[in-house]
Amino acid sequence: MPGESHDPTDIRSIAVHADDVVTALEASQQGRDAVLRITAPFAGRVRARIHLVQPAEPADDGGGGPGPIRIPPGKLVAEDAPAYPHAHETEPEQEEYDVEAHHERHAEELAAWRAAVREHFVDSIVLDLPTGAHQVDVKVLG
Structure with missing residues (x-):
């Protein structure tokens, strides 16, 4: 699709559902590795969805492209x-x-x-990318 790339620095804002953030926070407090995840291709606005990280999860997309961006739910709250x-x-x-x-x-x-x-919820966060820190806006849905 136009505007999509494998460069995560193209991301200007992420959309998260409030329920996903709250559920991930709760799961993290109960000892599970829950994150909000963004997968390629990337665009100016992307959606971060709840994800439970598995122990042997690959670091890339399996096709030579960029790996997912994992956001700890605690970064999304003040x-x-x-x-x-x-x-x-x-x-x-x-x-x-x-x-x-x-x-x-x-x-x-x-x-x-x-x-x-x-x-x-916060209005923006800094994504920790392999190329360095990248600030994005946060849009909360729901």
């Missing part, structure tokens, strides 16, 4: 974004531990975090 609520932090303050009460409180805290973190 430093003042609310911290992820881990289960041990949401334990109810009761004399006797109640599994159901803890589950309900944790689910409520997660829902509140998912909503609040959406207010902290």
Whole structure:
């Protein structure tokens, strides 16, 4: 297609879906290697989609072209974004531990975090490319 290339410095902005960023952040907090990924061909505006990195994933596209650009989800939210609520932090303050009460409180805290973190997306990021740093705008969908 016109305007597409294998040069990632052609990228001016990336589009990400808010749900993908929040899901990737949550997965990362749970120990999974979740990123937002951009694959070639590149253009002025590209879409970054959620991706779970596999252990032996190839560094290039398999055809001699550029490898995917992987963006850690934490780069897409401001430093003042609310911290992820881990289960041990949401334990109810009761004399006797109640599994159901803890589950309900944790689910409520997660829902509140998912909503609040959406207010902290950044407007731009720096992509770490093999050729160096490249700043792009971030457009959040959804």
